[in-house]
Amino acid sequence: MVRSTEDDSRRFPAASWHARRCEGERYCDLFVSAASASTHDDERSQFASMASRALEALEKQGLSPFNIVCGWIRLAKTPAWDWRKTLADMFGASGPLPITALLQPPAVPNRYCEMQLHATRSARQSGVWHGNVAAPAAATVLRHGARHLRLMSITPRRGLPAEASLADLAYDMFAQAGHALSARGLAFADVSRTWIYVQDIERNYEALNRARHRYFAEQKLARLPASTGIGGVLPGAPVPVAMDLYAIAGNEAVRVEAVAPGAMGEASVYGSAFARGSRIIEPGRTTLYVSGTASVDAAGGIVAPGDIDGQLVRMFANVRALLGGSGMEPHHVLTATAYLKQASFRKAYANAASAAGLPDDVPSTVVVADICRPEWLCEIELVAARAA
Numbered sequence: 001m002v003r004s005t006e007d008d009s010r011r012f013p014a015a016s017w018h019a020r021r022c023e024g025e026r027y028c029d030l031f032v033s034a035a036s037a038s039t040h041d042d043e044r045s046q047f048a049s050m051a052s053r054a055l056e057a058l059e060k061q062g063l064s065p066f067n068i069v070c071g072w073i074r075l076a077k078t079p080a081w082d083w084r085k086t087l088a089d090m091f092g093a094s095g096p097l098p099i100t101a102l103l104q105p106p107a108v109p110n111r112y113c114e115m116q117l118h119a120t121r122s123a124r125q126s127g128v129w130h131g132n133v134a135a136p137a138a139a140t141v142l143r144h145g146a147r148h149l150r151l152m153s154i155t156p157r158r159g160l161p162a163e164a165s166l167a168d169l170a171y172d173m174f175a176q177a178g179h180a181l182s183a184r185g186l187a188f189a190d191v192s193r194t195w196i197y198v199q200d201i202e203r204n205y206e207a208l209n210r211a212r213h214r215y216f217a218e219q220k221l222a223r224l225p226a227s228t229g230i231g232g233v234l235p236g237a238p239v240p241v242a243m244d245l246y247a248i249a250g251n252e253a254v255r256v257e258a259v260a261p262g263a264m265g266e267a268s269v270y271g272s273a274f275a276r277g278s279r280i281i282e283p284g285r286t287t288l289y290v291s292g293t294a295s296v297d298a299a300g301g302i303v304a305p306g307d308i309d310g311q312l313v314r315m316f317a318n319v320r321a322l323l324g325g326s327g328m329e330p331h332h333v334l335t336a337t338a339y340l341k342q343a344s345f346r347k348a349y350a351n352a353a354s355a356a357g358l359p360d361d362v363p364s365t366v367v368v369a370d371i372c373r374p375e376w377l378c379e380i381e382l383v384a385a386r387a388a
Contacts (some may be wrong), residue, residue: 016049017057018363020334022385025284027122027143030067031335031383032057033363034117039110044081046112051090054115065091067119067128069139070150070244071099072337074367076112078103078235095130098139098152100244102197102232104339104367107346114365116335118383136180144282146254149190151180153234154243166204170211170241177245178219188216190247191225192256192278193289197232199240205229205372208241212273223258227274228292228381230339231370246289254282262321263298267291270300272372277322287385288326292339293318294371294379302375308345311377312352319380320356328384330357336364336382343368345378 017034034054036046050073058064073083083101091097099117106114120128120141129140141148156164156172164172178188198204208229216224225245234242248256258275261267267274280287295303295311296318304310323329336358338349349366371379 017053018361019057019061020361020363021061022285022287022334024282027120029334029385030058030061030063030117030119030121031363032115032117032119033335033365034115035106035108035111036113039108043076043079043112047079047083047086048090050113050115051087054117055091058117058119063119063121065093065097066130067121068097068099069118069120069128069141069148070152070246071097071115071117072365073099073101073113073115074104074106074365075101075235076103076105083235093130096137098130098137098150100137100152100242101235103235104230104232104369105343107340107343107349107366107368109343114367116337116363116365118335136177138180138184140184144253145251146282147186147249149181149184149186149247149249150244151177151247152244154180154245155234155237155239156241166198166207166240167211169239170208171215173241173243174211174215177243178215181247186247186249188219189221189223190249191245192248192280193246194225194227194274195244196227196229197234197242198229199231199233201229201231201370201372202374204240209271209273216273223256224268224273224275226258226276226278226289226291228379229272229274229372230292230379248280254280256280259288259322260325262318262325264293264296264318264321265298265300267300277326279326284388285385286326286388287383288323288328290319290322290382290384292379292381293322294376302373305375308348308377309352312348315378315380316352316356316358319382323384326384326386328386331359332384332386333358333362334383334385336362336380338364338366339369339371339379340366341368341371341377349378
């Protein structure tokens, strides 16, 4: 039986934003999480407060919204106002920012929204180029001669037949991503990380996998990207599947590797075409993007079914093994996103994260979302880095 671990007396933390920097040769990366200063305000006020805290975090670290390369806003429900325009006005941005909003309610009671940002500053202050079209929003960074591209909020084409299956819609989404990459001089073989959001994922995950297998086979991918496939939809968008991605056009100094799966085994062996993580190696630094990781064994089986505490222990053990395979520890983590089946698991997650050694000040977001199999109660993804 699933145990409830909600602690209604747990107070909102004093800090409404966290930030971690990762310095490199002539550049720095900044990861930020931000939330409203109060959970008692109305939805629009919470959104404005969250954006204000994110802006404060950027400015205190010497960066601005023009340094943002990607970001996510998790919402409890679809806003009644234009969130993109509201955010652009607050951030002083004239065009679309590379930020995806998702209906994935924050696990903290009465909280309407949370935000995570990744910003970069290079020796060339104009080093981040934002795309000039709303879908998909894009950002490009040149570093060590390699081109880093983010494409956000990729969806299937509008106007597809109403009877199109989820598999057909997902395939079209991958094809649209491929076209967007090609238009910028890259290919899907350059993709290091994807985030895929699926409506009713417990029912539709198999169809997503069919489409992904088909498209990846056509592209003849030699290296699978890291990935998170999770329950969620874009607010106000009439599509049941969407995707963000991170691609790198590398060179001799910058390369991407799929990480060894550790104790979990390769996901592709039991039908899911993604790597457990992607390791980006560049001068002075190695960065690890850990895929969505659950309580899974080497055969793809669920460890501790029905037991949130047991699943959290195994989930973090799997994460630590992936970190260790790249010479990292939990203190190397720069940002994390946790997905819980129920908001009542929030305290259990916090206790497990602390026991696993994840620092309290890591910029992170904990949201409520369905995971690809109904028996899984929790999942986590993260980014970590260490100096070479």
